[in-house]
Amino acid sequence: MPQQHYIRFLREVEGCSVNEIAERVGVHWRTAKKYADQTDWNTSMTKRQSRSPVMGPFMEIVDTWLEEDRLVPRKQRHTGVRIFQRLCDEYQFTGGQRTVLAYVQKRKSEMELERAKTYERLEHPPGEAQVDFTTIEVCQEHRLLTYKLLVMSFPYSNAAFVYPTPAENQECFLEAMRRCFEQMGGVPHRIWFDNLSAAVVHIEKQGERQLTEGFQRFCAHYRFEAVFCNPYSGHEKGHVENKCGYSKRNWAVPIPLYNSHEQLAAFFAEQAKRDRERQHYAQNRCIADLWEEDRRKLLTLPEHGFEAFRLGSAVVNKYGEIRADEMTVPLLGAATPGSEVLIQTFWDRLVILNGQHQLIREVPRPYTGRTVDIPWSQVCAGWLKKPRSVTHSQFLRMLPEILQGYVTVKDLTKRKDRLQAMSHWCDIYTIEQIQEVIALLGQDTPITRITAVLGVKYGSRDLPVTWEETLSPPGTRAEGSLQRYDQLVGVI
Numbered sequence: 200m201p202q203q204h205y206i207r208f209l210r211e212v213e214g215c216s217v218n219e220i221a222e223r224v225g226v227h228w229r230t231a232k233k234y235a236d237q238t239d240w241n242t243s244m245t246k247r248q249s250r251s252p253v254m255g256p257f258m259e260i261v262d263t264w265l266e267e268d269r270l271v272p273r274k275q276r277h278t279g280v281r282i283f284q285r286l287c288d289e290y291q292f293t294g295g296q297r298t299v300l301a302y303v304q305k306r307k308s309e310m311e312l313e314r315a316k317t318y319e320r321l322e323h324p325p326g327e328a329q330v331d332f333t334t335i336e337v338c339q340e341h342r343l344l345t346y347k348l349l350v351m352s353f354p355y356s357n358a359a360f361v362y363p364t365p366a367e368n369q370e371c372f373l374e375a376m377r378r379c380f381e382q383m384g385g386v387p388h389r390i391w392f393d394n395l396s397a398a399v400v401h402i403e404k405q406g407e408r409q410l411t412e413g414f415q416r417f418c419a420h421y422r423f424e425a426v427f428c429n430p431y432s433g434h435e436k437g438h439v440e441n442k443c444g445y446s447k448r449n450w451a452v453p454i455p456l457y458n459s460h461e462q463l464a465a466f467f468a469e470q471a472k473r474d475r476e477r478q479h480y481a482q483n484r485c486i487a488d489l490w491e492e493d494r495r496k497l498l499t500l501p502e503h504g505f506e507a508f509r510l511g512s513a514v515v516n517k518y519g520e521i522r523a524d525e526m527t528v529p530l531l532g533a534a535t536p537g538s539e540v541l542i543q544t545f546w547d548r549l550v551i552l553n554g555q556h557q558l559i560r561e562v563p564r565p566y567t568g569r570t571v572d573i574p575w576s577q578v579c580a581g582w583l584k585k586p587r588s589v590t591h592s593q594f595l596r597m598l599p600e601i602l603q604g605y606v607t608v609k610d611l612t613k614r615k616d617r618l619q620a621m622s623h624w625c626d627i628y629t630i631e632q633i634q635e636v637i638a639l640l641g642q643d644t645p646i647t648r649i650t651a652v653l654g655v656k657y658g659s660r661d662l663p664v665t666w667e668e669t670l671s672p673p674g675t676r677a678e679g680s681l682q683r684y685d686q687l688v689g690v691i
Contacts (some may be wrong), residue, residue: 202226203234210235211569216589251293254302257286261299265306279303323354326496328387329439330376332367332395335451337463338597341630342456343573349375350468352442353387356489358475359442361450361467363460372397373417380421381504382468385497389424391436402430412506420505422498460547500618509544523549526565532638533559573597575630579622582606586614599634605642620646624653632657 200330206224209215215223221231238255251258261282268276277285279300286292286299323506332347347367352359360379364371372395380386392398408427410418418425428435450470475487513521517536520529526542534540534553543550544564573594582589589595590607598606606621608614624633636652637644637660 206231206234207237215256251302254298257290257292258302258306260286260290261303262306265303265310302433303573310384323438325353325355325493326387327355327389327391329391329436331393331436331439331443332372333443333447335363335447336456337451337455337457337572341573341597341599346463347371348441348443348446348451349379350439350446351376351379351383351387351390352439353490353493354438355488356493357438357479358490358493359446359471361446361471362368363463363467364546367395367397368546369397369411369413370507370509370544373413373505374546377507378464378503380500383494385494386421386423387499388496388498389426390438391426391428392595393436394427394430399427400427413509417507418507420501422501446471453596456596476682507546508550511542511544512539513542514539519550523551524564528560528562530559575625576622579606579618579625583615583618583622586611586618589614589618599630601634601638601642602630605637608642615647620650624673626656628653628657 202224206220206226209220209223217228217235219230220226220235221228224231264282264285266279280296282303283292283296283299292299328351330349330351332349335346335348337344337346346366347364349362349364349372350359351361360382362378362382364374364375394402395410398411399408400411401409403409410425414425423521446467450467455463455466457466475485475490477486478484479489509689511523513523515530515534515536515538518529519534519536520527521540521542523542528549528551530551539554540559541552541554541556543552546564548561550561550563553559571643578592578594582592595603595607601662602621606617607616608617621633632653636649636656640649640652
């Protein structure tokens with residue numbers, strides 16, 4: 200630019216001709232004339248032309264092959280080397296293989312960007328909700344249990360209502376929805392779902408959903424509009440997806456302990472209520488205040504709640520039993536063999552009725568194969584590495600109170616010994632057995648004595664530390680001394 204400015208200066212200020220400017224500056228007269236008489240000095244935004252003298256004539260051919268590759272199986276698509284071979288064989292390409300490979304790599308990246316999805320920020324008015332399930336771990340009776348947490352979130356206010364269920368079947372799904380409606384005191388007029396099997400039987404070619412009968416009746420009962428996302432498009436209900444992760448990180452850490460389902464449901468409801476007292480992540484307002492705007496748009500609850508159950512039937516076998524929900528249910532003589540009974544499958548129980556719809560029996564619904572024993576041996580081994588951290592461990596709360604006191608003794612030396620013993624005992628015995636023996640003997644009982652009693656009572660390869668001989672008649676029991684044997688063999 201300084202040389203162009205000098206040319207302009209010579210022309211405007213000193214009045215030099217084009218030839219004089221060319222001689223003084225040492226440029227061609229056309230260059231001198233161009234800058235001397237230029238009137239528009241704005242920066243031009245011209246498209247930069249790529250220089251590909253060798254690859255240029257073949258770019259369109261390669262692009263066509265790469266586009267067509269999207270229609271064939273992945274293992275039958277062109278590699279860069281194969282493209283180079285075809286160009287040489289079919290189009291007499293004279294360039295090198297490296298040139299082709301570089302262009303193919305560059306073009307594939309550009310095509311990925313061209314096909315990349317663009318997302319729009321979805322705006323939800325007050326009164327609209329999104330629903331999804333997430334999986335959590337809870338602890339009951341010293342065992343880990345896999346639970347499902349239904350999350351119903353409101354994108355406008357960022358409020359959420361949750362309800363835990365032991366499974367993700369239709370009965371649990373509808374029951375959790377009903378409980379959330381009761382918590383919020385109304386029904387959202389529109390709810391977004393993914394294509395979960397509890398609601399959708401099949402997706403037709405035109406995108407229409409074939410809904411389950413139970414879900415259709417549920418929607419009609421509560422009068423809300425169900426909206427379903429496209430398949431594999433979880434971003435369309437991204438708010439509840441984020442809320443599911445938030446609830447797991449903040450409300451299920453540490454692992455919740457519970458004695459009954461009602462206690463667990465109350466715990467999560469309280470956590471969601473407290474969360475509404477914080478500030479909204481984008482608006483400088485409390486979530487509870489924004490929720491009031493959502494709440495005013497809710498539909499009123501119907502007079503009667505929806506009873507979600509699945510109705511089926513079974514034939515009583517010759518033993519007076521029926522097979523229902525993957526379990527055998529004895530009817531205790533209430534129905535004759537060969538007769539047919541009705542089964543109402545609720546989310547938490549099975550209700551067996553006779554042909555006159557009279558109650559025969561009600562049993563809890565089994566959810567088998569979902570409990571996991573806590574690896575107490577590994578937990579104690581981990582505590583042994585850092586014995587001071589025992590009191591801060593989330594697993595400590597899962598131990599019975601007697602064992603909590605046993606492993607948190609203040610003396611660190613004793614604590615290490617007890618943790619080492621606990622790690623060994625947990626490999627052989629259950630927590631209940633260890634608790635029973637320590638409760639019987641007392642926490643200050645020596646470890647060797649506890650080990651001996653555990654072995655005697657529950658069986659073990661470990662030998663008792665002490666043994667009392669009780670088979671000899673009274674007056675004939677000898678003390679445990681070897682002096683008499685020494686005398687017999689002549690040892691002085």
